[in-house]
Every structure is written in C-alpha cells, then in structure tokens.
Amino acid sequence: MTGNRDWDAEADVVIVGFGGAGACAAVEACDAGADVLVLDRFRGGGATAISGGVVYAGGGTDHQHAAGFTDTTEAMLDYLRLETAGVVSDETLGRFCAQSLDNLRWLERHGVPFEGSMAPRKTSYPTNEHYLYYSGNELAPPFSEVAPPAPRGHRAKGKGVSGKPLFAALRRAVARRPIGVRTQTRATRLITDGERVVGVEADEIRGTLARGLHRLLAAANLKLNIYYRPLGRILDRPIRRFERDHVVRRRFRARRGVVLAAGGFVFNRPLLARHAPAYRRGSSLGTIGDDGSGIALGEQVGGQTDRMHRVSAWRFYNPPLAMVEGVLVNNRGQRICNETYYGARIGDHVARQPDSEAYLIIDERIRAEAKRQVPRQTLWFQRLQAEYVLRIGHEKAEDLATLARRRGIDAGGLVRTVESYNADARAGTRDRMGKDPEHVRPLERGPFYAIDCSLRTQPAFPIPMITLGGLVVDEATGAVVRGDGAAVPGLYAAGRTAVGVCSESYVSGLSLADCVFSGRRAAAALTEQRHHEKEET
Template sequence: MPHREWDAEADVVIVGFGGAGACAAVDACDHGADVLVLDRFHGGGATAISGGVVYAGGGTPHQRAAGFDDSTESMLEYLRLETDGVVSDETLSRFCAQSLDNLRWLEQHGAVFEGSMAPRKTSYPTNEHYLYYSGNELAPPFSDAAAPAPRGHRAKGKGVSGKPLFAALRKAVARRPIAVRTQTRATGLVTDGDRVVGVEATELRKSFPRWLHRALSAANRKLNIYYRPLGRMLDGPIANLERGYGEVRRFRARRGVVLAAGGFVFNRPLLAEHAPAYRRGSSLGTIGDDGSGIALGESAGGRADRMHRVSAWRFFNPPLAMIDGVLVNNRGERICNEAYYGARIGDHVARQPDAEAYLIIDARTRAEALRQVPSQTLWFQRLQAEYVLRLGNVSGGDLPTLARKRGIDPDGLARTIAEYNAGAAAGRDRMGKDPAHVRALSAGPFHAIDCSIRTQPAFPIPMITLGGLAVDEATGAVTRGDGSAVPGLYAAGRNAVGVCSESYVSGLSIADCVFSGRRVAAALTEKRFQEEQA
C-alpha cells in the first residue's frame, strides 16, 4: 500500500516483541538507531512461555565449570547433521563461532545461566540443574560425528525458564530509549515503489478496551498451554475488540522494517495445508503465532520456505526408565532409537501411517519408572508421567492381547519385540540405543502408551513451526523468489527461515532468535545507512 501521513517514525520499526524482536531492538539501539517496537499483545511471544533454553557451545564458562571441554568445531560438526543443509555452511559456522558471544551478550543484559549439570539424560532438567544434553549429542550417528558436549543452557529460574529469560530482555529494552507500542496489531506494510517504508497497524488506545483486551489475552495464553479448546473460546472476543476499537496508525521506518512476529502454529488451515501430519498436535506460543508476519512479508514480494517443517515434541523421558521401552507404529514396526530427543522422535512419528506410535513397556519398566518420577521430574512432567503410567495406557497380560486391544498388528509387534529381546541378550541394539537401556521386555502385564501426534489429556505434544520467510543469510533481508532482497524489509526468529528450520533441539530456536535478531540489527546500523541520513 502507498504511504500517507505518519503517526510516528523511527529508523527501525520492529513487528513483534518476543525473543528475536527484543534482541534486534536492543542491539540496534546500542548501535545508534532510533527504534520502535509494535506488539499485538504485551510482549514475550513464544519465548516467554518456553523452557528458556539457549543452545550454546564452544567452551562456555558454564560448560567449563561443569568439567566439559567443547569446541566450536565439535558444535559445528554436530549441528551439520541436525540442520542438514538448511542454511549454508558459512552461516552455520558463523552461528557456532558467535555462540559464546551471544550467550555472554544475554548475560550482560541480565539473563542468568550456570554450570549445574543434569545427572542424567532428560527432556528438561529439574530446578537443581541448568546445563544438560538438550539434543541428540549422545546418540549415534551424532556421537560418531562429533565429541558430545552438553550445550543446553537453561536460564536460571524455577519451573520453565522462558519467563525469567524474557524478563531480562524486557528490562534491557526498558532501560533504553526504545518506544514500545503494545496492543498494536500490524495489518499491512507501507511501500514506496518496491521499497518497504513503514507499517500500518490498528492500535487500542481507549482505556477500557485496552484493559479488557489485556485480561482476555492473558487468560487466552494461559488456557492455550493447558487446554486449547477453552483458550479458543477467547480468540473471537479478542479479535472483536481489535476490530471494533482499533484505531488505524501508520509508522514510518527510515531504515527498515523487521518482521519478528513468530510462526504459524495457531493457524490450523495453514498447518493442514503445509504439514497435515501435525494438525492434531498442541500449539505452543500465542495466538499471534498465526502466520500474519509471514503473510506481511509475502505481501511485499517475499518468499516463504520450509513451511512443511514443524517440531513436535513427543517427550516420555523423564522418568529415564521409559527409554527402556520400544516405540512402534500401528504395524508393530519399531520406529527409532527411544533415547533420541523428543523432537526427533516426533519427526519419526510424523512419518508413520496415520502419525501413530505406541511405546511398549513391561511391568518391570513401569515399576522402575514410577519409582523415578518423584526425583526426576518437575511438576508438569510429574503429572504427565503419573497419567501415562497409571491411567493413560492400554494394558494386556501378554503381547498378543495388548496388540489387539491397542489396534497394533499382533504379528508385527511379536517380531519386533522378539528381535529387540534378542539384541538385549546379545548386548546390542540395531538402532544404537545405549546398551544400559536395552533390556528385554518379558515381564507381563505389558502396556502401550499412545505417543501419536495427537493431543491427549495430561499428555500433550507441543509443537512449533520452523518455516518462514526466506532471508539473505548475511543480513536477514527478506528475499524474493529470484533471490533478490525486498528493499527495506527484514525478518528474524520464527518469522524467518533459520538455523533450526530443518531440525530442532532444545535451545536452538532461542539461540537462533538471538543470532538472527542481532544480525538484522547489524545490517540496519551499518555505516552506510548513517551516511545516507547525513
């Protein structure tokens, strides 16, 4: 849309006040830019309700404090396998080389990390531990390619640590002359020819609609975490407030607009179009993760890419004994190494018939897992473990009975368990699982835990989308189908294709938010821009 008079202007206008937007705002401001941030709600995005884990390596102070040696080269070799060429080797090398500095940068702005190492492999450590193996570093083929090292740096804080991590970034923004306009929903980009020169938005300004919108959106965000059907009931009232009371505003960006408005996991039609296997999973984020930021970029000629990639986290560890089980599809065929990180397990499940999977355990495994629950879990993990071990499973006195009750092919399951038990007797596993967790399943009754990609009571499968706008990997500029940049438009975080857009391990998305947010800040504060303004 063409431009008209402006309601406010800044060198840099950022759409979205989550992890990527906050990092871009702070760094751009510190390098001399005048910054304006717009957010549909009150900031935080998916970062604030995440686990607050930052993937970092190369010998961080916290790795060294825990007694681990790591190198940038080992981190790079590991991530080459995980990312599978989604970004160039040059970009991935730069991401790894900047890892130490980006972690230090977060600490300088108030985030707290420490080297208290988790004593066992887990999907998320307890409150006594803030460093852990957050990916597949210990499992082949990854452990064969690179020396394993724990690189999951969890921000210090009780429960899930996204809240204190984003609180540090919010305070860093507040300490600077950065204008933040909340309850302001970006609706379009303003162009001058083919250049993006600003943002059109609707802003809630009257006190009562603002108060009600804030209350409803806070409740919506909380309900979406625990039970999306209740949260969905508030989507309409929130949108109605924005339509009925939102006042049109236009904000000029003298240097550029940064789209940092998240992914599209709350846009079910778009999810069904691009990634139908994931349509029954649980969305993690806010209803602002609806693909609107990606659509804004496309409206200016940008190209979306990797839209089929979704990270769905099927965690059944902790308790650790659960990985002694065997994960099968509805044909009874084994799916993958059960010690893999939950997102890789989710990837394997998504490729199965009907995206169905079942973890088979025996009486011994179940009893050991129940003993481990109190010491190995946080409260939300404890609820999940107690549910699946006591109520949320199908049981049978023998494997054929279990298979028939669960809808698994009995012959296929019998062959799989026989092969697995033979491997256990020989001290090996064809899928490379640690021999300590390869133990014969022979003590009935047997149990099948539904690990399919579908949300269940007390056993959700959280997911985020990984695709977004294609960007220039040196600057973060949004690119067209022919590879040329859209002048004046940039993207960061899950609004853009990045390091984690093929495969996800805990901490890689937030680390990419820091990396890509600071990248666009650097591009928008280079000397040539300052000279143009002179």
C-alpha cells in the same frame, strides 16, 4: 513518498513483534545508535516467554567449563551440520557456531542468568537444581560418531519453565533504553514507496477500558492455550472483536527498515493443514499471535517462503528415564527409532509412520522403576504427564499379542519386534537403532503396557509443536528475499518468522539461539547501512 504529516510516529528501525527475536533486534539496534520502535499485538513476550528458556550454545562456554566439559566450535558445527541437514549454508552455520559464545555472554550482560549445574541424566528438561544439559541428540549415534558429545542446552536460571525470567531480562534491557514500545498494536500492512518498505500500518486498541479488557482476555487465553486449547479457543473471538471494533489506525514510518519478528504460524490451523497436514492434531505452543501474520506481511510485498512444511512436534516420555528402555513401534508393530532420541526427533519419526501413529511398549519392570523415578526426576508439569501415562493413560494386557489387539497394533508384527529386541538384549549385541547398552534390557515381565505416542493431543499427554518455516532471508543480513533472489528493500525478518538455523530440525534451545542470532543480525545490517549513509552525507 507519503509526507511526514501522515505518520503517527517514526523511527530508524520499526520491529513487528516483541518476543525473543524482536527484543534482541531492538537492543542491538539501539546500542548501535539507531532510533527504534517496537510494535506488539499483545503485551510482549510471545512464545519466548512461555518457552523452556533454553539457549543452545557451545564452543567452550563458561558454564560448560564450570561443569567440567570441554567443547569446541568445530565439534558444535559438526554436530549441527548433521542436525540441520543443509537448511542454511555451511558458512552461515559456522558463523552461528562461532558467535555462540558471544551471543550467550551478550544475553548475560543484559541480565539473563545462566549457570553450569549439570543435569545428572539425559532428560527432556532438567529439574530446578540443574541448568546445563544434553538438550539434543549429542549422545546418540550417528551424532555421537561425528562429533564429541558436549552439553549445550543452557537453561536460564529460574524455577519451572525458564522462558519467563529469560524474557523478563530482555524486557528490562529494552526498558532501560530509549526504545519505543507500542503494545496492543497489531500490524496489518506494510507501507511501500515503490519497491521499498518504508513503514507499517497497524491497528492500535484505543480506550482504557478496551485495552484493559483486551489485556485480561489475552492473558487468560494464553494460560488456557497452554493447558487446554479448546477452552482457550473460546476467548479467540472476543479478543478479535476488540481488535476489530475498538481500534485506531496508525502509520509508523521506518527510515531505515522494518524487521518482522512476529513468530510462526502454529495457531493458524488452515495454514498448518495446507502445509503440514500430519501435524494438525498436535498442541500449539505459543500465542494466538503465532498465526502466520508476520509471514503474510512479507509475502504481500513479494517475500518468498520456504520450509513451511517443517514442524517440530515434541513427543516426550522421558523423564522418567526408565521409559527409554521401552520399545517404540508403529501400528504395524515395527520399531521406529532409538528411544533415547530427543523428543523432537522422535516426533519427526512418528510423523513419518502410517497414520502418524506410535506406541511405547513397556513391561511391569519398567513401569515400576519409572514410578519410583518420578518424584526426583520431574518438574510439576512432567510429573502430571508421567503419572497420567503410568497410571491410567495406557492399554494393559498380560501378553503382547492381546495388548496389540486391544491397542490396534498388528499382533504378529509387535511380537516379532519384541522377540528380536529381547534376543539382541540378552546376547549383548549392538542395538539395531543405536540405543546405548545401559538402556537395552529385555521386555519380559508382564503385564505389558502400550502408551499412545501418536501425533495427537491427549488429556494430560500433549504433543507441543512449533512451526519452523517462514520467509526466506539473505543469510548474511536477514533481508527478506523475493522469488527472483533479490532482497525486498527495507524489509528484514528474524526468529520463527524467517527461515533459520532450526528450520529443518529442532533441538531444545536452537530456536531461542537462532532468535538471538537472527535478531542481532538484522539489527547489525540496518545500523551498518545507517552508518554508511551517514558517511556518504
């Protein structure tokens, strides 16, 4: 084994990545008595800090009760069993649901604010007056038929997108504890002693000036990537130059084990093209640290990957709510799905269409109502998108056949689809896609509009996406698993670096909830191991 003199620092648990999963693992491990060291390529936060800050929780939370809703663990499990489609065992999913209440309260004990102000309408993300909402497909069949619907999207309280206050609370929780945090330190290799992972090799940026410039470039890159990736890409090269030319090699010993919590790979376009080519034109959500490097570290020591083809792409056109009264079709004019579905499920349906193309067809009545709803139903970023698609980001024609030809849709197919939809709407029969009657009304008042909802980024109408696959882990402990089913000794993974509850299908809040669940799980396994070893000595 490498001698102690060769280590720059050591801890019981070394965590690679200081986002949601890494922070939860660090706090949990420290509170269980472990000495913890966290490494992060940038300054911490990861995708969590720029997310919506929504945690999927149910089973009767305080906030559900405050809003007047009854929920049970069994109903949550029945719903998620349909959404997750067996990506984890029933036992693990049941444990996730059973621990949901405690995980939400755990976050609150560490300063994350939630409340039970219920959103008055179905939306992709509520306004600043509301912090509890239906964040998935709970209200739509077949989901509503297998489990009583309940709002489980718990948005951290804070204006705008709430990932910032959520992670700020976790950062403070880490800072209040004797947890070492080494920022601007990029993990490059896992150190092994035989088959066991015993440490991490990393490149740490050295020098006050280099660290300051790297920090400024990374912050600017993060902002630009959110709004317009081509501009953000300009800063990728100088950031990497600092990480190559102004670093010192460090070696950190992990006495108990290493936890990989370095995010997914949505910013690694070659890897995305290899595993999920239909999504290569979407908008990456996260940081350039979401490049698959954490997953690659696990693979280098024998870790197996799975679900690498699963990507969640969010095609949101609600709010304003009137938009769900339109008809979503592919380029053959065929209807795709229930238009009230959550944006990630809509994105899944779009990805399965010819050329990943889809178009929302609305008439003048819908457009006028949507324009009236925009001011009161949207936050600023939603408002920009809505104004764009309603005013200029569409194709327009006086009749459906002309609209189809201008937009490149099969005209006969579109006319037949809308005629059938209108006939059912007038007859009051059950919508063929399960859309609730309140939002099924004929499209008959021209002009008509086609809004491009294809799986491609457009000016002011992005399609954000995250990757869902990663390292296969033991579902009881979070230990990274090899191809033969055995665990890699000393190595664990959490969050989007690992296969988890949301690795088949995503609804808003499920990834952050899985970060809490999987981060705490890995920490518990490591500290329990430490406890047993103390007993033996």
